[in-house]
Amino acid sequence: MAGNIARRSNGKWRARYRDESGREHTRHFERKVDAQQWLDQIAAAIITGTYADPRAGQITFAAFFGEWSARQVWAPGTVLAMSLAARSVPFSEKPMRHIRRSDVEVWIKSMDAAGLAPGTVKTRYVNVRSVFRAAVRDRVIGQDPTDGIRLPRRRRSDAAMSIPTPEEVGTLVAVANDEVRTFIALCAFTGLRLGEAAAVQLGDIDFTNATLAVTRQVQRLGGPDLDIRPPKYGSERVVHLAPGMVDLLTRHVAEVGTVGHEQWLFGEDDQPPHQNTVGYWWRKTLKAAGLTGIKLHDLRHFYASGLIAAGCDVVTVQRSLGHAKATTTLNTYAHLWPTAEDRTRVAAQLVMDSSLRTHGEPTESS
Structure with a gap:
């Protein structure tokens, strides 16, 4: 990144740099130390891969979703699910760079308060999260505000699953x-x-x-x-x-x-x-x-x-x-497989049976 700081005739300090596309970005500060700190932050973002064009982040969530979704190859059901999730957010008209983690938390809380099932909340969250992750990849925003959001707790598979006899x-x-x-x-x-x-x-x-x-x-x-x-x-x-x-x-x-x-x-x-x-x-x-x-x-x-x-x-x-994926099977049905303790008990009983039966001793299975 090419950047420099210069003092203007009005006494303010002008910091400017050119991004990887050659576009120049400029900001003015009262103090030189603030100008240098701004350039240092930009340089760190570029090095860590979190840099985003400040102008690009002015696009609203709704507008970015519209542009991005139009490029996706989705099944009709996915189109409906994604559109439903995108329409449910309260920050649809907010610029992407101004959407904070707190905005996402308020949205999650509102869905939970409205009585939506935890699975439904998670599905909408995952769909909206994919929009922000696409924005990060496109350098529209530097960070994903959906990172680390806590979702309503879902029931354990063994408690939620109903299996007929x-x-x-x-x-x-x-x-x-x-x-x-x-x-x-x-x-x-x-x-x-x-x-x-x-x-x-x-x-x-x-x-x-x-x-x-x-x-x-x-x-x-x-x-x-x-x-x-x-x-x-x-x-x-x-x-x-x-x-x-x-x-x-x-x-x-x-x-x-x-x-x-x-x-x-x-x-x-x-x-x-x-x-x-x-x-x-x-x-x-x-x-x-x-x-x-x-x-x-x-x-x-x-x-x-x-x-x-x-x-x-x-x-x-x-x-x-x-x-x-096998992980899907395990996440859904792991509680139905015998545990290590179950297998140990069965094996131990087999050892007892084979050892004691020869001497006529009673065993659990006899």
Whole structure:
């Protein structure tokens, strides 16, 4: 950085420098020491990579978001989520360089006070944080005011997660009508998400090798329009089907049939089902089963818990559920895996059994 300080005829000290693009920046000070301190701060920011053009920071949050978001390659659902988060901030018309950590904290507090779930608050925060991080990368601002913000505490996975019992799932499958029975079974015994189950076509099923290819999902963006797109990032996968699931799918195709020229497994009028239709199916089935408080997504947790109880490792569960990272699987289901203490007790019992059984001593397992 090229900079210098000179005294003006009016007695003030002029400090100026040129940034990496050659643009000159100037400020005037009453004291030379203040001018030098300003240049030193600029030099330190350039060295540490936190320098931002002061003029660029005058753009408002709303204007920067508009320019930045227009350049992003987002799925329609992401566009809606990002726009919702950006519109929710109270500092949308404030220049980016004037937005402080306190502004972000007030926004977080207001969402919490309004009763938004901690997960919703976190999602909006993460989306808005991505805007500020983009502004830092573009040298619009030098620091991200969302750094280190404390969010409302979320419930632990083991406390927040609801897993239906095998008896409850069995009842739901038994009382559902033919089409809904297969849909519920896909969610409970293959772990498919709602949108993935709604998007299954006959060609996705390999009846010979007992597999199901998950290659698309259905998203509805308001109104009757549907959006058929690939699953969430990292979620394309092949699910290995239980023999009973293959039998159920075979009966479904033979007795219920498929929908439209795309041969959707579920739906009507040549289209896969709307999520509102699936919601109606689910509520009707719950009522018929005499059950309450179970969400359709809980069936995905039921499937994961079954895999873990059967001894499947983290990577197997990750691939079966279509998680992009094993850490996602662990963060969600770590409490379901046996602990080191559990494994130690089992191993110790095996040692006792093998040692004492030869002498006729009673053991816990005998």
